[in-house]
Amino acid sequence: xxxxxxxxxxxxxxxxxxxxxxxxxxxxxxxxxxxxxxxxxxxxxxxxxxxxxxxxxxxxxxxxxxxxxxxxxxxxxxxxxxxxxxxxxxxxxxxxxxxxxxxxxxxxxxxxxxxxxxxxxxxxxxxxxxxxxxxxxxxxxxxxxxxxxxxxxxxxxxxxxxxxxxxxxxxxxxxxxxxxxxxxxxxxxxxxxxxxxxxxxxxxxxxxxxxxxxxxxxxxxxxxxxxxxxxxxxxxxxxxxxxxxxxxxxxxxxxxxxxxxxxxxxxxxxxxxxxxxxxxxxxxxxxxxxxxxxxxxxxxxxxxxxxxxxxxxxxxxxxxxxxxxxxxxxxxxxxxxxxxxxxxxxxxxxxxxxxxxxxxxxxxxxxxxxxxxxxxxxxxxxxxxxxxxxxxxxxxxxxxxxxxxxxxxxxxxxxxxxx
Amino acid sequence: xxxxxxxxxxxxxxxxxxxxxxxxxxxxxxxxxxxxxxxxxxxxxxxxxxxxxxxxxxxxxxxxxxxxxxxxxxxxxxxxxxxxxxxxxxxxxxxxxxxxxxxxxxxxxxxxxxxxxxxxxxxxxxxxxxxxxxxxxxxxxxxxxxxxxxxxxxxxxxxxxxxxxxxxxxxxxxxxxxxxxxxxxxxxxxxxxxxxxxxxxxxxxxxxxxxxxxxxxxxxxxxxxxxxxxxxxxxxxxxxxxxxxxxxxxxxxxxxxxxxxxxxxxxxxxxxxxxxxxxxxxxxxxxxxxxxxxxxxxxxxxxxxxxxxxxxxxxxxxxxxxxxxxxxxxxxxxxxxxxxxxxxxxxxxxxxxxxxxxxxxxxxxxxxxxxxxxxxxxxx
Numbered sequence: 001x002x003x004x005x006x007x008x009x010x011x012x013x014x015x016x017x018x019x020x021x022x023x024x025x026x027x028x029x030x031x032x033x034x035x036x037x038x039x040x041x042x043x044x045x046x047x048x049x050x051x052x053x054x055x056x057x058x059x060x061x062x063x064x065x066x067x068x069x070x071x072x073x074x075x076x077x078x079x080x081x082x083x084x085x086x087x088x089x090x091x092x093x094x095x096x097x098x099x100x101x102x103x104x105x106x107x108x109x110x111x112x113x114x115x116x117x118x119x120x121x122x123x124x125x126x127x128x129x130x131x132x133x134x135x136x137x138x139x140x141x142x143x144x145x146x147x148x149x150x151x152x153x154x155x156x157x158x159x160x161x162x163x164x165x166x167x168x169x170x171x172x173x174x175x176x177x178x179x180x181x182x183x184x185x186x187x188x189x190x191x192x193x194x195x196x197x198x199x200x201x202x203x204x205x206x207x208x209x210x211x212x213x214x215x216x217x218x219x220x221x222x223x224x225x226x227x228x229x230x231x232x233x234x235x236x237x238x239x240x241x242x243x244x245x246x247x248x249x250x251x252x253x254x255x256x257x258x259x260x261x262x263x264x265x266x267x268x269x270x271x272x273x274x275x276x277x278x279x280x281x282x283x284x285x286x287x288x289x290x291x292x293x294x295x296x297x298x299x300x301x302x303x304x305x306x307x308x309x310x311x312x313x314x315x316x317x318x319x320x321x322x323x324x325x326x327x328x329x330x331x332x333x334x335x336x337x338x339x340x341x342x343x344x345x346x347x348x349x350x351x352x353x354x355x356x357x358x359x360x361x362x363x364x365x366x367x368x369x370x371x372x373x374x375x376x377x378x379x380x381x382x383x384x385x386x387x388x389x390x391x392x393x394x395x396x397x398x399x400x401x402x403x404x405x406x407x408x409x410x411x412x413x414x415x416x417x418x419x
Numbered sequence: 420x421x422x423x424x425x426x427x428x429x430x431x432x433x434x435x436x437x438x439x440x441x442x443x444x445x446x447x448x449x450x451x452x453x454x455x456x457x458x459x460x461x462x463x464x465x466x467x468x469x470x471x472x473x474x475x476x477x478x479x480x481x482x483x484x485x486x487x488x489x490x491x492x493x494x495x496x497x498x499x500x501x502x503x504x505x506x507x508x509x510x511x512x513x514x515x516x517x518x519x520x521x522x523x524x525x526x527x528x529x530x531x532x533x534x535x536x537x538x539x540x541x542x543x544x545x546x547x548x549x550x551x552x553x554x555x556x557x558x559x560x561x562x563x564x565x566x567x568x569x570x571x572x573x574x575x576x577x578x579x580x581x582x583x584x585x586x587x588x589x590x591x592x593x594x595x596x597x598x599x600x601x602x603x604x605x606x607x608x609x610x611x612x613x614x615x616x617x618x619x620x621x622x623x624x625x626x627x628x629x630x631x632x633x634x635x636x637x638x639x640x641x642x643x644x645x646x647x648x649x650x651x652x653x654x655x656x657x658x659x660x661x662x663x664x665x666x667x668x669x670x671x672x673x674x675x676x677x678x679x680x681x682x683x684x685x686x687x688x689x690x691x692x693x694x695x696x697x698x699x700x701x702x703x704x705x706x707x708x709x710x711x712x713x714x715x716x717x718x719x720x721x722x723x724x725x726x727x728x729x730x731x732x733x734x735x736x737x738x739x740x741x742x743x744x745x746x747x748x749x750x751x752x753x754x755x756x757x758x759x760x761x762x763x764x765x766x767x768x769x770x771x772x773x774x775x776x777x778x779x780x781x782x783x784x785x786x787x788x789x790x791x792x793x794x795x796x797x798x799x
Contacts, residue, residue, distance in 0.1 A: 228584065
């Protein structure tokens with residue numbers, strides 16, 4: 001410890017001497033600025049955030065306990081990995097990132113309480129966090145009131161845009177439309193059956209999908225059904241599917257319900273290698289629970305698969321497994337969570353400041369070339385430009401990339417003609 | 420002099436100490452963020468207070484108090500949400516002037532049952548009456564048929580589950596699982612800044628003491644004694660010519676109204692209401708607060724609520740991944756070692772010493788024998 005402290009002291013001292021020779025008048029006028037090896041804290045932090053000459057504190061706010069823990073753990077791990085890598089590469093504006101982790105406990109008001117604690121008590125410079133739309137909706141007023149910055153990783157329903165949030169997952173149109181276009185063209189699909197969990201994200205996603213199917217693809221939605229979160233009885237809807245014989249089953253069932261849904265689908269004799277099924281809610285994480293043999297053949301449409309073949313991803317996957325174990329899998333949201341700390345670092349460096357207002361203003365146009373999904377860029381509306389991909393589930397629980405959009409898809413949280 | 424219809428001397432001292440603690444000590448020692456957390460904890464104290472009357476004295480265990488907390492909270496939240504959804508605040512929507520979640524669910528006009536919630540007077544009446552009448556209906560249906568004990572507890576659980584499913588399922592009208600978020604102003608007065616939080620805290624403490632007074636009054640009245648008698652030997656009370664059902668309904672209704680006031684305070688202080696306070700789990704948690712505090716003690720329930728919630732916050736801040744185990748351990752320890760909760764510890768260990776201290780200085784005043792939890796041994 002003391003060795004490190006000494007080392008830390010020496011170099012600014014040496015710098016001070018060097019600078020002193022060059023600029024004696026400046027130093028006498030600004031004695032404090034000369035001590036910092038990086039830009040002075042007073043210059044990069046004018047609003048009293050938790051930034052010292054050597055450290056900057058951020059918050060991690062996910063559910064480590066409760067029903068959502070199974071999904072959010074991957075995000076926590078990805079964010080910790082990113083922070084470690086950034087620190088190893090020299091930190092942000094010469095400062096090491098320190099994080100304070102809080103547990104949202106799968107309970108939305110707890111999320112709001114903890115977000116407030118992080119902003120008001122701990123004065124964190126940014127929060128990486130939230131997963132469900134409900135937790136984000138609970139946290140959003142807090143972020144806006146106390147002027148914080150949230151990096152939100154999950155693909156979500158859109159219809160939202162805030163100065164105080166960077167959405168590193170895809171909004172609904174970005175995720176869905178390319179997938180529907182592909183399946184309509186590739187499979188000649190005309191009739192669709194929608195099945196979702198009953199809350200805002202599936203309902204909004206299906207609303208957008210319905211408009212697209214009816215107005216753009218000139219197809220037909222032959223059924224639309226919703227089930228409460230955690231539901232495990234899908235027999236009635238499976239019977240309806242058998243009766244209506246849709247070209248495509250389009251699902252946004254979330255969480256543990258997926259396990260029951262795909263097992264019952266298989267038990268009912270619906271063979272996913274013949275019956276096309278497009279899901280926007282099953283990532284590698286969910287397949288871990290469903291079992292590859294129950295879902296093999298299904299198509300998923302999102303922006304990232306663990307199997308992506310590019311140099312960034314080839315470095316990211318082993319690094320993740322080295323830190324968190326060989327058996328871990330990496331889903332779409334985990335990757336999006338990994339982007340959060342990096343995008344924040346790049347934005348802070350572009351703005352030359354930790355101030356929230358300056359980061360919010362500097363965010364549009366920030367590019368991250370090292371993203372495992374490939375190149376991403378922040379849009380004016382604080383969402384990311386990203387590619388949309390379709391993968392096919394394999395027996396081993398991984399996805400095989402089938403299709404990806406040629407260009408980055410523009411994020412459009414308030415889509416005209418889809419509301 | 421201190422013997423009256425509300426409290427005896429030791430209770431008077433207890434209430435005075437609580438008042439000093441809540442009105443002077445906490446506001447002086449805590450920053451606004453922590454004080455607002457205390458305000459949130461105290462909203463559950465209303466529920467715990469109702470449970471002391473209903474469960475501790477009346478012997479009616481309700482595992483569905485979240486229903487009434489939720490009804491009160493949703494009434495308040497509907498009023499606040501309407502105010503936050505003015506046409507200018509919501510011009511980004513396809514139908515401006517309605518709450519945002521209605522717009523997401525393709526509802527284009529304000530539903531009829533929402534309209535009265537434009538009025539604050541109506542809202543305040545609804546906070547009291549809606550849960551009160553609902554409890555009256557459930558209570559009448561159950562107690563007139565002499566359904567009690569475990570069966571009653573199970574039915575209250577079922578009601579909690581039904582209401583949650585209803586709220587989650589009708590998301591166009593209720594906000595679904597997201598709940599009602601982003602509540603901003605009360606009659607144009609912004610409830611979010613720090614000074615508003617302080618005002619709301621003191622308002623809430625005032626309401627809490629009003630409820631404590633009502634609870635004390637019930638306890639010291641003939642009604643309170645009949646409730647205890649009923650808990651101990653229901654048939655004897657019935658054979659003495661009292662209508663047991665009516666007394667039970669009354670205790671259940673008063674607990675429901677207290678819970679609803681707590682819910683309304685929650686919506687005001689936290690700026691948020693969601694179905695996660697309505698269901699089975701929060702309802703059981705509320706019973707735990709009462710058990711930890713001591714179900715026979717009005718003040719104990721309040722300290723119990725504060726202690727459990729404070730432990731919840733601080734444990735989860737310190738051990739984000741393990742805190743639930745710590746909390747579980749606390750419950751088991753309290754129930755095993757101190758079946759009468761905090762109040763039991765006080766009356767068994769602390770109170771006798773204080774009494775001895777006082778009586779060694781001056782002769783013991785006559786007629787003063789009650790301690791704060793002395794009336795009635797535990798039911799089991």
